[in-house]
Amino acid sequence: MDLALKDIRRHLGKFIATIAGVAMLLAIVLVMNGIYQGNIADGIWLIENTATDLWVVERGRGGPFNESSRMPLDSYKSVAATPGVAKASPLVFYSAQRDISGVSQQFTIIGYDVFGGLGGPGRIVLGRAIEAPHYELVADRKLGLDLGDKVTFGTHEYTVVGVTRGAVDSGGNPLIYLSLPDAQEVQFQQDNRALVASRAASLKRLERAGYSTEQANRLLPLLSSTSDTVNAVLVKLAPGAEGAQVVRHIGDWLYFNVYTTDEERNLMLEGKLSKMSAVLGLFRALLILVSIVIIALIIYVLTIEKIRSIATLKLIGAPNWVIVRLIMEQSLALTLASFAVAYGLRELIVPGFPRTLTFLAGETAATFAVMLAGGVLASLMAIWHALRTPPQLALGG
Amino acid sequence: MPVLEVDNVSMTFGQGELAVQALKPATFSVEGGELAALLGPSGSGKSTLLLAISLILEPTTGRIALNGREVYNNGPTGIDVRAYRRQNIGFIFQQHNLIPFLTAAENVALVMQLNGAGRRDAAKHARELLGYLEIAHRADWLPANLSGGERQRVAIGRALANEPRLVLADEPTAALDTERGTKVMGLLRKIARERQSAVITVTHDHRMIEGFDTVYHLDDGKLTETTRAVVAH
Numbered sequence: 001m002d003l004a005l006k007d008i009r010r011h012l013g014k015f016i017a018t019i020a021g022v023a024m025l026l027a028i029v030l031v032m033n034g035i036y037q038g039n040i041a042d043g044i045w046l047i048e049n050t051a052t053d054l055w056v057v058e059r060g061r062g063g064p065f066n067e068s069s070r071m072p073l074d075s076y077k078s079v080a081a082t083p084g085v086a087k088a089s090p091l092v093f094y095s096a097q098r099d100i101s102g103v104s105q106q107f108t109i110i111g112y113d114v115f116g117g118l119g120g121p122g123r124i125v126l127g128r129a130i131e132a133p134h135y136e137l138v139a140d141r142k143l144g145l146d147l148g149d150k151v152t153f154g155t156h157e158y159t160v161v162g163v164t165r166g167a168v169d170s171g172g173n174p175l176i177y178l179s180l181p182d183a184q185e186v187q188f189q190q191d192n193r194a195l196v197a198s199r200a201a202s203l204k205r206l207e208r209a210g211y212s213t214e215q216a217n218r219l220l221p222l223l224s225s226t227s228d229t230v231n232a233v234l235v236k237l238a239p240g241a242e243g244a245q246v247v248r249h250i251g252d253w254l255y256f257n258v259y260t261t262d263e264e265r266n267l268m269l270e271g272k273l274s275k276m277s278a279v280l281g282l283f284r285a286l287l288i289l290v291s292i293v294i295i296a297l298i299i300y301v302l303t304i305e306k307i308r309s310i311a312t313l314k315l316i317g318a319p320n321w322v323i324v325r326l327i328m329e330q331s332l333a334l335t336l337a338s339f340a341v342a343y344g345l346r347e348l349i350v351p352g353f354p355r356t357l358t359f360l361a362g363e364t365a366a367t368f369a370v371m372l373a374g375g376v377l378a379s380l381m382a383i384w385h386a387l388r389t390p391p392q393l394a395l396g397g
Numbered sequence: 398m399p400v401l402e403v404d405n406v407s408m409t410f411g412q413g414e415l416a417v418q419a420l421k422p423a424t425f426s427v428e429g430g431e432l433a434a435l436l437g438p439s440g441s442g443k444s445t446l447l448l449a450i451s452l453i454l455e456p457t458t459g460r461i462a463l464n465g466r467e468v469y470n471n472g473p474t475g476i477d478v479r480a481y482r483r484q485n486i487g488f489i490f491q492q493h494n495l496i497p498f499l500t501a502a503e504n505v506a507l508v509m510q511l512n513g514a515g516r517r518d519a520a521k522h523a524r525e526l527l528g529y530l531e532i533a534h535r536a537d538w539l540p541a542n543l544s545g546g547e548r549q550r551v552a553i554g555r556a557l558a559n560e561p562r563l564v565l566a567d568e569p570t571a572a573l574d575t576e577r578g579t580k581v582m583g584l585l586r587k588i589a590r591e592r593q594s595a596v597i598t599v600t601h602d603h604r605m606i607e608g609f610d611t612v613y614h615l616d617d618g619k620l621t622e623t624t625r626a627v628v629a630h
Contacts, residue, residue: 001503001510001519003496010498010539312494315453316555317483318511391453394494395444395567 003322004329007306018298019337025294026342026371029287031349033367034357036280041358043170043273046110047264049122053243054235055259056088056250063257063264064093064232065170066271071256073228079256082249084241089117090230092183095173100143100151107143108169109176111183118234121177127162133179138162140174154189158182170272172355180230288370295338295371296378299331303382307389315391323386331379332372339368398465399426400562400595401450406459406469408445408618419445422459423620425613427595429562432586434606435599437615443599446615447565450597451486452478464562483511487556487594489566489585493548495540501527501551502536508558526554530584546577553584557592564588566598570605578605 008015046065056079057069073090080088092111097104112119114130121129121138127147130136137158139145149160158178167175178186199220206216233256237243247258259267269277303310310323343364350357408420420442427433435443448454450461452469461469463485468476482488495504505523510516527533530550540548549569556564566585570578582598582605589596589610598609606612614622 001499001507001516003499003507006503007498308494309496309498312490312496314479315451315482316488316508316511317479317481317486319479319483322511392448395448395490 003326019341022295022338023341023345025291026338027345029291029367030342030346032284032287033363034359035355036284037358037360038356039276039280040273042168042172042356043268044265045168047261047268050119052118052234053237055264056233056235056256059255059257061257062271063259063267066267069231070229073230076233078254079233079235079250082246084238084246085235086238087118087236089113089119089234090180091119091232091234092230094187105143107174107176109178109183109186111178111180114179118236121164121167123164123167124162125165129162130177130179134182135159136161138164138177140164140167142174153186168356170268292374295335295375299378300382302330303327303386308394310386311389311391311393315394320387324383327382327386328379331375335372335375339371400429400464401427402462404460406449406456406461408449409457419618421619427597429593429595430589431610432589432596433611434609435597435613435615438601441615442618443615444567447567447599451482451565484559485561485563487561487564489552489556489569491568491571493552495548495551497540500537500539504551505554505558508555512559526557530554545573549573549581557588562594564594564596568599570602582608
């Protein structure tokens with residue numbers, strides 16, 4: 001007679017409610033796994049999906065993503081002239097928060113050389129790449145834009161010509177690709193009143209320094225900020241070129257920092273992502289621990305509730321395996337059913353989740369194994385308690 | 398040959414100065430078909446004697462034999478104690494102690510299955526046994542839905558499920574009113590007579606003394622007096 005199943009059948013409502021509770025907790029653990037891996041995937045997405053061999057950035061800077069880097073626009077020409085370089089392209093990128101479709105949205109703008117340059121969108125799922133020098137853009141579908149939609153940045157209107165999927169920055173924000181001059185204009189464009197105020201302030205400073213108004217007006221253009229800067233130069237090596245030699249050459253002669261894609265990835269993992277990964281990892285570990293403790297407590301309580309029945313079983317001579325089977329089966333049923341429901345819940349949560357969730361089969365299997373081991377361990381504690389229960393407990397009034 | 402022979406069985410809890418002799422050396426025997434009572438006030442050692450007979454608690458000294466087979470002689474004789482209880486003894490408790498998540502029939506069938514019966518055979522015989530106890534109509538009911546008297550009859554059914562030569566009942570009428578208690582006692586008498594089982598009942602309920610074949614009086618752990626009725630088995 002399968003006592004565990006009989007007990008479950010008689011207390012089905014209670015068992016289902018317990019499974020639902022544990023499953024919700026396990027679903028959070030599984031989603032946390034997804035957030036953890038999604039955070040890493042987002043963080044290195046741009047690095048992994050930019051077809052480049054080297055990242056050239058401002059001297060002494062830790063790559064374009066972990067630290068700001070500004071280089072003269074023309075620096076890409078010097079890099080292109082380095083022996084072993086097949087192609088060098090300028091790249092700008094910056095975070096922005098603007099109204100898109102009437103909603104304030106945060107995103108990252110990538111400006112690249114649209115005429116054969118490096119750093120363009122790699123995963124266009126709808127439409128095409130930018131082909132015109134101005135007023136076209138490629139946006140990620142997270143922004144809710146469709147082909148042909150118009151987006152206004154500053155005084156210009158940009159048309160969506162392509163849509164990507166999963167193109168995000170290290171913070172999980174969607175990317176918008178623009179041509180390099182458009183991206184620079186959007187970044188540095190000021191409204192007219194701000195420009196007038198800035199010019200007046202500069203004029204006043206020059207006059208205070210002893211320049212005449214005429215001299216100050218002549219000097220003014222030299223003080224205005226320039227938009228002719230880029231954040232990085234991407235490099236494609238010529239076939240057969242020695243990467244290390246090119247890196248050394250650019251570093252020594254052009255006085256820039258150069259990172260390979262692997263180094264750039266490591267910079268990201270050890271820099272910007274490390275703290276967040278540590279926090280998420282800690283939360284994940286705590287959640288797993290809490291889940292195991294809760295499963296253990298539930299199994300223990302389920303056993304304690306039956307302790308008088310267990311004493312009766314011992315008193316009427318039931319062998320220990322009958323009691324062990326009763327507890328172990330319920331423990332396994334609870335753990336397996338909860339995990340299955342949690343898995344289903346996870347699948348329901350994924351499509352509407354605001355951040356990228358990345359699930360690794362091995363990690364899900366490992367979580368399952370840890371939960372199962374926790375369930376078995378908990379049932380061993382309950383079994384230990386049950387087997388120590390004296391049969392005469394059944395005689396108590 | 399008596400079904401049960403108890404020879405100088407005693408029970409002491411603790412050691413040295415803290416030792417308490419809960420049961421002083423007791424000697425008696427019970428025949429098949431005999432309905433015996435262990436009568437005495439609370440704390441007199443009745444339940445302790447029952448626990449010693451069933452080897453739930455190991456006696457300190459003495460000898461116990463069941464069906465002529467020695468199961469204890471100043472120490473275990475190497476038998477499997479659980480199997481000894483499972484195969485030879487039927488238990489009836491004051492609070493029925495039915496497994497709450499099993500139906501009446503399942504509670505009875507469980508003991509049969511623990512003794513090796515197949516699922517179908519056990520289910521069939523459990524219903525027959527409940528019929529014998531006139532409670533077949535409640536076979537599929539859970540204990541929670543049965544009255545006190547019905548639960549006790551199911552508990553008796555469970556005690557008989559392994560066709561034991563010895564039935565030990567610990568205050569089976571204590572939780573019942575006089576009418577239901579009398580019915581249960583009648584049932585125990587019927588079992589003793591018809592199945593030739595030795596039935597030992599612990600009680601301090603003087604209402605139920607009539608009808609016992611033998612009454613063993615216990616006082617402060619000592620078997621003080623034996624009253625025998627003249628009955629033709």
